[in-house]
Amino acid sequence: MLIKTRKVRETTILDLNGPLMVGESELEFRQKLKQLLDEGARRIAINLAGVPEMDSWGLGSLVRHCTQVRKAGGRCIFFAPIPRVLQLLKTANLDAVLDIVETEAQALSR
Numbered sequence: 001m002l003i004k005t006r007k008v009r010e011t012t013i014l015d016l017n018g019p020l021m022v023g024e025s026e027l028e029f030r031q032k033l034k035q036l037l038d039e040g041a042r043r044i045a046i047n048l049a050g051v052p053e054m055d056s057w058g059l060g061s062l063v064r065h066c067t068q069v070r071k072a073g074g075r076c077i078f079f080a081p082i083p084r085v086l087q088l089l090k091t092a093n094l095d096a097v098l099d100i101v102e103t104e105a106q107a108l109s110r
Contacts, residue, residue: 001025002050003032011108012041017050020058033065042074045107049080059092066098075099079107 001018014032018025036044046062066076077099081089089095101107 001028003028005032005036008108011043011045012036013045013047013104013107015047015050019053019055020051020061021053021055022057026057026061029061030065033068037069037072037074042069042072044069044074045077045079045104047080047104048078048085049082051085052082054085054088059088059094062098063094075110077101077107077110079104 001016001020001024004015004017006013006015014036016029020026020029033044051058062078066078069076079101080103081100086095086100089098089100094100099110101110
């Protein structure tokens with residue numbers, strides 16, 4: 001998985017590119033979020049547009065790491081999932097747990 005980081009005002013945006021699944025991609029995601037929290041980032045927006053698929057481990061990873069951000073006093077917002085990934089999130093009822101919006105602009109305005 002390729003993860004690009006950029007900053008827009010007080011929000012750190014992670015652009016994910018590749019499947020989020022058990023193994024190396026989930027490990028990279030976990031390490032990147034830990035690094036950001038260690039650096040003091042507390043407002044994180046995660047761009048899911050480049051994630052073509054996700055397994056149950058990837059779903060769990062989103063919940064676990066978003067919870068870590070919240071426990072650190074921050075906020076985690078997910079945006080732009082492709083229809084397949086959005087349907088997976090809805091099927092797992094994670095759309096009720098995670099803050100998911102359609103666009104980057106919506107994520108930045110929250």
